Amino acid sequence: MTEPVLQVRDLTTHFTTERGVVRAVGGVSFDVQAGETLALVGESGSGKSVTAMSLMRIVRPPGRVVSGEVIYRGRDLLKLSDREMREVRGAGISMIFQDPMSSLNPVMRVREQLVEAMLAHGKFTGAQARSRALELMERVGIPDPDARLTDYPHAFSGGMRQRVMIAMALANEPDVIVADEPTTALDVTIQAQILELLAELNRDLGTAIVLITHNLGVVARSCQRVAVMYGGRIVEQAPVDELFGQPRHPYTRALLAATPHLATSRQLPLLPIEGRPPNLIAPIPGCAFAPRCDAAEDRCHAEQPPFFHQEDHGRQWACWVSGADGVLPPPPPAAPAMDPVVEHDAQEPLLSVHGLVKRFPVKRRTGSVRRRTVQVSAVDGIDFSIAPGETLGLVGESGCGKSTLAKALLGIHPATSGAIRFDGRDVGVLRGGDLRWYRGQTQLVFQDPMSSLNPRLTVADAVGEPLLIHGLARGAEAKRRVAELLELVGLDPQVASRYPHEFSGGQRQRIVIARALAVSPRLLVCDEAVAALDVSLQAQIVNLLQDLQRRLGLAYLFIGHDLATVRHISHRIMVMYLGHIVESGPSEEITARPQHPYTASLLSAVPEPDPARERARERIVLTGDVPSPISPPPACRFHTRCPIGPKADPERTVCATERPLLTEVAPGRYAACHFPGELSGSGLGATQASVLAPSGETS
Known part of the structure; x- marks a missing residue:
């Protein structure tokens, strides 16, 4: 082994607050080799980002690095002057x-920001920096780089802005890049592009990368080693294949169990980690994970475990139960989830939508001064239905029209044309009390619970507000109903007097769901309701939604871009691209045998938490962003990015001249493609399409 390019030893960082000292990082140690990607994983609050800021020395007061060493090129960075x-x-x-x-300056052009970063370190002259800025834009795959250098950051999409950030990180040819959740806010297709770019840096330039993430699929796809953090400490560290194959700390095993897979039965429940992360102000004796651990012994609660090592494999773990041999006892068996069987064709739809169109007027400059208004179709002629007690998943990249469709259904953005029927009634003609009835029957659960809760209202007021607005309860009756709703979503009614900021992210999402249930709706529209949550919190909310569906008979429109999570909760899935539905069908069939190349591309972009399967999977990396809905491509809107379309086969001109209709290509399967099923093996693959049912039989 060569000398590590970065060595971190016993790094400790504290934050002094009015409530006490927060021990955010406590004795973290790891090495990173040149050309290696090391992942730091764990729940929010485990200390990952503070570790990154500490080794970069950008922790702001009241935080401070208390002790430790960060060795780079033989120098301890913690002892350098500010100038050094x-x-x-x-x-x-x-x-x-x-x-x-x-992180980008909104009033500086991209070229100026890249050049400034290079000139600040004196490695390049002005002319060299300007030339290198163009090279960097080409390197990170930004189309038409010369023209885009003159743009401001707001003119770029989220994925392209992240590429600019990577270009800036590469500007001075660093030995190490610290990437703090670089793909969390991105679609799976853009995420795949960014991960491929980081892998190229490893291969071609020998750049070492410290990747901070809570997505174990990203770790399986991109990393060579993993360090698992909990309560400010690293509790396990190992090569990626060995950690996923045989975790030696119960927390690592719990993270893996909470992660949805594309290749497991939907009836196998996700296993969230019960309880909350430790209080870093008042640490408990013993192992910090013991209160949440299903294998904890008496010693775990009394004495902090030491690190056990397996030097020849580069493994270490801190657990009394697994001990020196690293063998964990099997977890307690989990009861299979009782997924309600919904015979979609045998029931009258609760919600049916026909020819739904939503257009927005947009002003465009046609000359030096003159502007004209054009109508942009965000949703363009969509048909679907949802049965009582059914979950319909809706997936697609950002900008495809998913949220616009949800708001059109709820009347937030009234539809331009088309018909919406709910429980047999035409929603378009409802007025007054009838319209209020429909709004009570359909409720929306937002992605960010903190922005949808009034910070000045207690939980009791927030959950009880719909009861007052709809005249359903007042006084003592409203208070009793609020307590019932909080208990229904798994919260103690005693928390009703607290404010939103006093809760964790998962608890706030439960409060939002309780408020949505206050008016006894029959349909919940969940718009990216779990996208911003950790894997464990995500599992808790998914399990809660499924439990509420079984108990209350709710129907869901579940919107997301993570196909693994959407597949787990949904009976059927619709795939949306640039305002059109391009494929729909039963969720397990869609993910096993996609009929549309866009669906196959989405599936191949979803990182699976299994390193061996990741290496064996067929990979389709889409290039470019979703085209603008102001000027969409003619005919098939996906043909400009399609891996089997005219770009791959010039003879397939039909894709660019004739729009494919959504037609039934197999029983219950619909696709809008001139060549359906050509990439059907790009889902789970022929050998992985069979999933294991709870009984142990292959289904």
Whole structure:
């Protein structure tokens, strides 16, 4: 083994607050080799981002690095002066932040920002920096780089802004890149592009990468080693194949069990980690994970475990139960989820939509001064239905029209044309009390619970507000109903007097769901309701929604871009692209045998938490972003990016001249493609399409 390019030893960082000292990072140690990607994984609050900021020395007061060493090129970065550290930052070690828009200067053109980053370290002259800026834009795959260098950050999509951030991180040819959740806010297709780009940096330039994430699929696809953090400490560290194949800490095993897979039965429940992460102000004696651990012994609650090592494999773990041999006892068996059987064709639809169109007027400049208004179709002629007690998943990239469709259904953005029928009634003609009835029957669960809860209202007021608005309860009756709703979503009614900021992200999402249930709706529209949550919190909310569906007979329109999660909760899935539905059908069939190339592309972009399967899967990486709905491609709107269309086979001109209709290509399967099924093996694959039912039989 060569000398590591970065060595972190016993790194400890504290934050001094009015409530006490927050021990955010406590004794973290790891090495990173040149050309290697090391993942730091764990729930929110485990200390991953603070570790990254500590080794970059960008922790702001009241935080401070208390002790430890960060060795880079033989120097301890924690002992350098501020001037010396500025020379290292960006030139030797650079950082990619989660939100590129908050990291890029909105009033500077991209070229100026790239050139400034290079000139600050004196590695390049002005002419060299300007030339290299163009090379960097080409390197990270930005189309028409010369023209895009003159743009401001707001003119780029989210994926392209993240590429600009990577270009800036590469500007001074650093040895190490610290990437803090660089793909969390991106679609799976853009995420796949970014991960492929980071892999190229490993291969071609020998750049070492510290990748911070809570997505274990990303780890399986991109990393060579993994360090699992909990309560500010690393509790397990191992090569990626060995960690996924045989975890030696119960927390690692719990994270893997909470992660949805594309190749497992939907009737196997996700297993969330019960309880909450530890209080870092008042740490408990013993192992920090013991209160949530299904294998904990008496010693676990009394004494902190040491690190056990397996030097020849580069493994270490801190667990009394697995001990020196690293063998964990099997977890307790989980009861299979009782997924309600919904015979879609045998029931009268609860919601039916025919020819739904939603257009927005947009002003476009046609000359130096003159502007004209054009109508942009965000949703363009969509048909579907949802049966009582059914979950219909809706997937697609950002900008395809998913949220617009949801708001059109709820009347937030009234439909331009088309028919919406709910329980046999035409929603378009409802007025007054009838319209209020429909709004009570359909409720929306937003992606970000903090932005949809009033910070000045207690939980009791927030959940009880719909009861007052709809005249359903007041006074003591409303208070009793609020307690029932909180209990229904798994919260203690005693928390009703607290405010939203006093809860975790998963608890806030439960509060939002309780508020949506206050008016006894029959249809919930969940718009990316779990996208911003950790894997464990995500599992809790998915299980809660499924439990509520069984108990209350609710129907869901579940919107997301993570096909693994959408597949797990949905009976059927619709795939949307640029305002059109391009495929629909039963969820397990869609993911096993996609009929539309766009669906196959989405599936291949979903990282699976299984390193062996990731290496064996067929990979389709789409290039470019979703075209603008202002000027969509003619005929098939996907043909400009299609892996089997005119770009791949010039003889397939029909894709660019004739729009394919959504037609039944197999029983219950619909696709809008001139060549359906050509990439059907790009889902789970022929050998993985069979899934294991709870009984142990192959289904």
